[in-house]
Amino acid sequence: MTTTLDDIKSTFLAPFEELAEKVSEITNTDKVSQGKKAALEAIERNSFPTIKNEEWKFTELKSILSNKFELQSKEDALSSDIDLNEFDYFLNKNKDLNSHILVFINGHFSDKHSSIKELKGNKISIQTLSNTKTDNPIFDKFERDSVSIFSDINAAFATDGYVIELTDNQELELPVFVYFINDASQKNTLSQVRNYISVGENSNCTVVENYITKGENPNLINTITSVNVGSYANVKHLKIQADAKSQFQIGSTHAWQADKSSFTNTTISLAGKLIRNDLRIISGEYCESFMNGLYLLNEKTHVDNHTVIDHQRPNSYSNEMYKGVLDGKSRAVFNGKIFVRQAAQKTNAFQSNKNVLLSDDAILNTKPQLEIWADDVKCSHGATTGKLDEEALFYLQARGIPKQKAKSLLLQAFAEEVLDSIEIDVLREFLTNEIENRLSIS
Amino acid sequence: MLNINGLQASIDTDAGAKEILKGLNLEVKAGEVHAIMGPNGSGKSTLASVLAGREEYEVTGGKVDFEGKDLLELAPEERAGEGIFLAFQYPIEIPGVSNATFMKTAVNEIRKYNEKEELDAVSFLKLMKSKAAEMEMDSSLLTRALNEGFSGGEKKRNEIFQLAMLEPKLAILDETDSGLDIDALKIVANGVNRFKNKDNAVIVVTHYQRLLDYIVPDFVHVLYQGRIVKSGTKELALELEAKGYDWIKEEVNSITSK
Ligand SMILES: Nc1ncnc2c1ncn2[C@@H]1O[C@H](COP(=O)(O)OP(=O)(O)O)[C@@H](O)[C@H]1O
Ligand SMILES: [Mg+2]
Numbered sequence: 001m002t003t004t005l006d007d008i009k010s011t012f013l014a015p016f017e018e019l020a021e022k023v024s025e026i027t028n029t030d031k032v033s034q035g036k037k038a039a040l041e042a043i044e045r046n047s048f049p050t051i052k053n054e055e056w057k058f059t060e061l062k063s064i065l066s067n068k069f070e071l072q073s074k075e076d077a078l079s080s081d082i083d084l085n086e087f088d089y090f091l092n093k094n095k096d097l098n099s100h101i102l103v104f105i106n107g108h109f110s111d112k113h114s115s116i117k118e119l120k121g122n123k124i125s126i127q128t129l130s131n132t133k134t135d136n137p138i139f140d141k142f143e144r145d146s147v148s149i150f151s152d153i154n155a156a157f158a159t160d161g162y163v164i165e166l167t168d169n170q171e172l173e174l175p176v177f178v179y180f181i182n183d184a185s186q187k188n189t190l191s192q193v194r195n196y197i198s199v200g201e202n203s204n205c206t207v208v209e210n211y212i213t214k215g216e217n218p219n220l221i222n223t224i225t226s227v228n229v230g231s232y233a234n235v236k237h238l239k240i241q242a243d244a245k246s247q248f249q250i251g252s253t254h255a256w257q258a259d260k261s262s263f264t265n266t267t268i269s270l271a272g273k274l275i276r277n278d279l280r281i282i283s284g285e286y287c288e289s290f291m292n293g294l295y296l297l298n299e300k301t302h303v304d305n306h307t308v309i310d311h312q313r314p315n316s317y318s319n320e321m322y323k324g325v326l327d328g329k330s331r332a333v334f335n336g337k338i339f340v341r342q343a344a345q346k347t348n349a350f351q352s353n354k355n356v357l358l359s360d361d362a363i364l365n366t367k368p369q370l371e372i373w374a375d376d377v378k379c380s381h382g383a384t385t386g387k388l389d390e391e392a393l394f395y396l397q398a399r400g401i402p403k404q405k406a407k408s409l410l411l412q413a414f415a416e417e418v419l420d421s422i423e424i425d426v427l428r429e430f431l432t433n434e435i436e437n438r439l440s441i442s
Numbered sequence: 443m444l445n446i447n448g449l450q451a452s453i454d455t456d457a458g459a460k461e462i463l464k465g466l467n468l469e470v471k472a473g474e475v476h477a478i479m480g481p482n483g484s485g486k487s488t489l490a491s492v493l494a495g496r497e498e499y500e501v502t503g504g505k506v507d508f509e510g511k512d513l514l515e516l517a518p519e520e521r522a523g524e525g526i527f528l529a530f531q532y533p534i535e536i537p538g539v540s541n542a543t544f545m546k547t548a549v550n551e552i553r554k555y556n557e558k559e560e561l562d563a564v565s566f567l568k569l570m571k572s573k574a575a576e577m578e579m580d581s582s583l584l585t586r587a588l589n590e591g592f593s594g595g596e597k598k599r600n601e602i603f604q605l606a607m608l609e610p611k612l613a614i615l616d617e618t619d620s621g622l623d624i625d626a627l628k629i630v631a632n633g634v635n636r637f638k639n640k641d642n643a644v645i646v647v648t649h650y651q652r653l654l655d656y657i658v659p660d661f662v663h664v665l666y667q668g669r670i671v672k673s674g675t676k677e678l679a680l681e682l683e684a685k686g687y688d689w690i691k692e693e694v695n696s697i698t699s700k
Contacts, residue, residue, distance in 0.1 A: 390498075395534050396544070398494045399604065400522035400552035409547065413538025413587075 005047050008065045013043070015071045015190065019157050030135035035144055039155035046149040056148075058333040058365045059276055059304040064248045067218040069190035072183075074159070077106040080183055084113055087212050089243035089430075092177060097426040099208075100126055100176045106183055107159040107191030107221075113179075123170050129161040129194055138165055138198050141228045143256070147278045150250045154224050158194035161223075164207060165198045168230065172205035175424055180223070182247055185215030195225040201258075202232040208427065209237075211272075213244040218273075223251040229261040238422070239277065241269040241303075242434065252278035257287045259313070264290040266422060267305065268431060270438070274302045285313035293322035294418040296435060297330035297362070304333035311344040314374075320351040323418050325411055326362035334366040336381070342373040351381040356388055356414060358407075408436055443509060443643050444470040444493075444612055450503035450668075451492050462488045464668035465504065470612065473640040477654055477679060478647045480665035481687045486647045487531055489665065490616045494528040495521050509611065522548075523555030525611030529601040529618050531647075536588040541600070544588045545570060545607055552608060573606040576636065578629050594621040602633040613637065614645045619653035631656030651683035664690055 013020075023040050026033045048065060049056040082105060084090040091097050103113035109128040116126050132138070146152055162178055182189050197207055213219060229235045237253060249272055255263050261284065267277055281289050295303045309318045324332045334353045353366050368381040388410055396406035415435055422428040451463040462485045470476050478486055492499050493506065495518035506513040508524060516524065536544070549569075550560040561569070574584060577599050589597050598618050605613055615634065619627055634657050638644060646657055654662075654676060662679045664672040666687070671694050672678065682690075 389534075391534050392536050394494075394496055394518060395530070395536065396539075396548075397518035398522055398528055398530075399544070399548035399608070400519050400555060401547055402519045402551065403517065405547070405551065406519075409539055409544070410536070413536070416538050 005050070009047055011068060012048070012065055013153075015069065016153070016157050023156050028134060030139070032134040032139050036156050038144070039146075039152040042146065042152040043149060043156060046152065049148050055306065055335075058331070059274070059302065063274055064220060064250075067188055067220075069188045069218070069220055071159075071190055072106040072108070072187070074108040077108040077183070078110055078112075080105070080185075082110075082113070082181065082183060082214065084179070087181075087214075087243060089210060089212055089240075090179065091210070091426055091430055094426045094430075097177070097424070099174050102126070102128075102162050102176060102178045103181065104160060104179070104191075104193055105181045106189050107193055109160050117174060123167045124172055125163075125165045126176060127163045127165070129158070129163055129196070132163045138163065138196065141198055142196065142226045145226075145252075145254045145280065147252045147280075150222050151224060151252060154192050154194055154222050158192040158224070161194040161196070163196045164205065165196075166200055166203040166205055168200035168202060170200065170203040172203075175206040175208055177208050177210060179210045179212060180221055182213045182219040182221055182244070183215060184213060184217040184219035184246060186217070188217045189219040190222070191220070192222045195223070197225065197227040197235060197237065199228065199230050199233045199235050201230040203230060204234045206236040206424070207238070208424070209239045211239075211241045211244045211247065211249060213247040216246050218248065219246060220248040220250070223249075225251070225253045227253065227255040227263065229255060229257045229263050231258040231260050233258070234262040236264045236266070236423075238266040238427075239268070240427070240431075241267075241272055241275055242431070243270075244272045247272045247275075249275040251276070252280070255281045255289075257281065257283045257289065259284040260286045262288040262290075264292065264421070266292040266418070268293070268418075269295040269297070269303045270434060272301055272303065276304045277306070279305070279307040280310070281308065281318070282310045282312060283316045283318065285315055287316040289316070289318040290421070291318070291320040291322070292418050292421050294415055295322075295324040295332050296415070296438060297324070297332060298327040298438070299330065300328065301330045303331075304335075306333075306335045308337040308339065309349065310339040310341070311347045311349060312341045313343060314345045314347065316344065317348045318350070321418060322353045323415060324353075324355040324364070325358065325414065326355065326364060327358040329359070329361045331363040332365070334364075334383075335369065336367075337369040337371070338379060338381070340372040340374050340377050340379065345374045345376045347374060347377040347379070349377070349379045353383040354414070355383075355385040356411065357385060358388065412436060443472050444468070445507040446504070447506070448504035449489075449492070449501070449506060451488060451499045451501050453488075453499055459500070461502070462499070462668055463492065466665075466669055468663065468670060470643050470645060472611075472643055474661065475638065475644045475646065475657060475659045477659035477662045477676075478645060478665050478670075479649065479662060479679065479682055481691075484665045485668045486665050487616055490528055490531075490614050490645075490647060493521075493614060494518060494526060519551070520555070522608075522610070523552050527605055527608055527610035527613045529598075529605060529613065529615040531616040531620070533589050533597040533601055535590045535592070537590050539588050540585055541588050542570065542584045545584075545604065548604070549607055570607065573603055576606065577603045577633055579603055595623070595626045598622055598630060599626065599633075602630050605637055606633060609637070611642050612645070613642070614647070616647045617649065618646075619648055619650060627653065628656060651679045654679050666690060666694055
């Protein structure tokens with residue numbers, strides 16, 4: 001008997017049966033509720049992408065979809081005894097890191113692990129999705145943006161997530177560190193979170209999403225983060241996939257930038273089984289958009305970064321810098337699209353993707369995609385893939401530096417450009433160390 | 443200190459293996475300065491690279507003994523640990539690694555290799571500053587990325603600065619004089635002369651007699667077609683300067699054609 005695409009889909013969707021029924025019975029007319037119903041219909045229409053789909057050409061989902069996942073109730077998720085300090089990657093262990101902390105376990109908010117520092121007045125709010133009414137006006141600012149059937153499944157069934165809102169002229173002084181923990185020590189876990197960041201005019205905030213897995217069972221986290229950046233606002237959003245060896249991850253980040261705003265996404269992938277990151281930015285006039293990425297892969301880790309910067313209005317600037325180091329049998333996919341619409345004259349858009357292959361068995365697929373309808377623009381892109389510079393290596397060795405250390409020095413230098421863009425010292429230092437340790441044993 | 447016996451080395455090229463060193467003999471004792479001269483392409487840089495442990499070159503025959511150890515068995519970093527130093531003809535630029543970080547790592551790795559305690563940050567900085575001053579190096583060169591954007595002369599000076607920092611037993615200088623104006627040449631030569639003592643040795647690879655006015659060799663060798671074909675004292679360098687290499691080539695060719 002062969003498994004058909006329909007079989008795969010019904011196996012994957014089986015745990016959602018009850019939820020689906022509930023969604024189909026929704027009568028509320030607000031945007032979120034209606035969005036759920038629309039997502040439910042989309043799920044029925046769509047199927048999981050295969051490698052025949054151009055956008056998924058190098059990322060085969062079989063390894064994910066061949067598993068049977070379970071959803072965990074809030075009760076079960078929160079009853080497990082998780083001591084955050086057991087995770088290397090729980091950065092708030094470090095007392096020098098002063099931040100708000102939000103913890104989600106298997107898609108459910110864990111109050112006892114979280115701590116939100118005092119916020120002045122009601123102009124800034126850090127909330128959870130489950131505590132936010134579906135008719136809250138914040139949701140009206142966001143459009144539905146579906147990358148694949150995973151987006152629809154998330155939209156229909158996400159259990160929780162964070163909702164951060166800043167009204168005009170606000171500064172969130174401390175960063176928000178969000179930890180998404182998949183506890184797969186007992187079961188094959190599937191968790192889904194849906195996050196919103198809404199930042200008013202001339203306001204600033206930094207949000208760091210951290211992905212952690214406990215346990216060895218196959219586990220998947222499916223996420224969407226939507227960001228609305230007001231005029232003159234500055235939002236930094238980071239995704240750190242550092243401690244999740246058994247994790248599958250499908251996640252997308254969508255940012256809408258009002259005129260004269262600045263948005264930075266930094267995506268660092270150090271561990272995981274299969275990770276697909278979609279990043280889509282729609283930029284207004286006089287905007288700045290930065291897309292920084294670093295993937296450092298070994299064993300059979302597969303990381304696929306698909307990014308889109310869509311310049312819709314004139315006079316904006318975007319800069320994308322993705323760097324990768326591939327060891328073992330790892331595979332990285334980079335696809336960077338730059339759209340410059342006809343109205344977007346005087347756009348400056350730059351993209352670079354640089355890779356170092358440490359092993360002959362590692363695979364890299366990189367593809368820039370520029371679609372430019374305006375005529376007065378400056379765009380450039382470049383991709384490089386190569387081994388570590390043998391001459392540089394020899395120079396260092398000839399000065400007494402052992403080969404592994406020499407490699408590590410060169411790779412740190414390679415990664416530094418991306419890490420330097422991270423302004424949170426504890427985070428940058430942790431990553432620098434992590435990279436150093438990783439490279440000196442590889 | 444160094445004993446090279448019948449050394450043969452080749453390199454893989456698109457047209458097959460190319461033999462470069464064809465049975466080279468050389469002995470260097472502590473306290474000596476040897477100059478190796480010879481026309482372009484005769485194998486001088488290859489010899490220097492093989493001694494430093496560059497894997498690109500395959501050693502196909504011969505032996506190299508350094509202080510009682512089989513040098514050819516050692517990895518490049520072990521050779522450096524044992525006290526071999528190569529000042530590169532073309533020092534490479536390494537973006538992202540600062541000169542100071544590089545130097546500190548190198549100094550301490552070599553100390554570790556020799557089971558010496560590592561230098562702490564303060565003593566290292568002090569040492570680095572004094573050595574840089576001796577080489578009349580602008581302190582900005584220390585914080586900048588290794589050799590990146592350095593002028594030709596700055597790169598060469600940086601090589602001799604590293605020599606001074608690492609204090610090896612055997613320094614091999616591969617055309618350290620090329621591209622230097624006379625002032626820079628003097629600074630470089632003074633650096634080498636400060637380093638030089640009765641317990642260490644220097645091999646100076648050069649094209650020109652000019653450098654040998656400042657770093658005075660005990661022996662001068664002519665390397666041609668992968669062999670040392672003539673050895674003498676410093677007068678040989680003067681003779682080469684005056685007459686060029688043609689007479690040597692003729693001598694060699696008449697012997698080989700016999
Ligand atoms: N990496 C290499 N690839 C191919 N040929 C080489 C390489 N290195 C050296 N050779 C050849 O070996 C010979 C000796 O080169 P080299 O040692 O650089 O000479 P020298 O330093 O005396 O000028 C030359 O013919 C040169 O072209
Ligand atoms: Mg040469």
